[in-house]
Amino acid sequence: MNIELFHSRGLRPLRSFAAACSLAIFLSGCQSIGTDGIVASSAPPEISGPAASAIAGDMVSRLAEQIGPGKVTVVLKADTSPFGQALEAALKGWGYAVVTDQKTDSSTKVIQLAYVILPFDGQVLARLSTNSVEIGRAYTVTATGATPASALSLMRRG
Template identity: 45%
Template sequence: MRTLTALVLTAALASGCQSTEEALITSSTQVVVTGPAASAIAGDMASRLAERIGPAGTTSIKMENDKTDYATALEAALKALGYTVITNGKVAKDQKPVEISYSLDSFDGQVLGHLGTPSVALGRTYAVTGAGATPSSPLSVMQRN
């Protein structure tokens, strides 16, 4: 009888740990940000990345420029900080560029910016207006080993 009671109690406790498929549903979609908003986000993300990847004079950056306003603004912001930016994929034999990835996604009426390297990933949300974009969250930093 004790075994049956223990089994029923264990089953009851375990069933309380299950969740339904409706628990947390989050989704994000790629968003196109243009003009002043693209420049504001790119400038902020580039300066935050510069704090973590090393000096501009000795570090080059490799990125894919997909010809969006954000990619163009990100390239310009990195160059303005003094980095050599490689967008054509042609790396000299003596160069070891830091390869970056980037994205902008729409989430809960805001724009989520992501900028990553093999060693660090940065993320932040922005409130976008016609005049530009302002950070609406603290900077999220993830260090990778």
């Protein structure tokens, strides 16, 4: 292999591969609640409001592509973190009814939703999980928002 060629291309492909591997490991985490296999929700409080809103808006739009339009009730853990609040607002913006600790009647179709936001290598890894689907993506976070830094990762459960 020509070393000059390797250096002229830089380490970008290697970093992209490392980010993809990290995202795959992140998505295969085993931190679950109950017997349904959904991960426990968590988000660091230091994510700014604009970044949390950008990430939540993007992730909910991708989730809506997978679970359908907002005709179901989403059960979400109550959370006062900027991301928890932004996620609830984004879900409502897409037409989903959101309950946090309330009971729903047995005729209401509900989807349990959990999330994880983790800082990693200067980026933020985000994952949304339901009983049927998990989506994840890496984001570059700035003071004014966040932009996707990876392709969307999608896993369907049978």
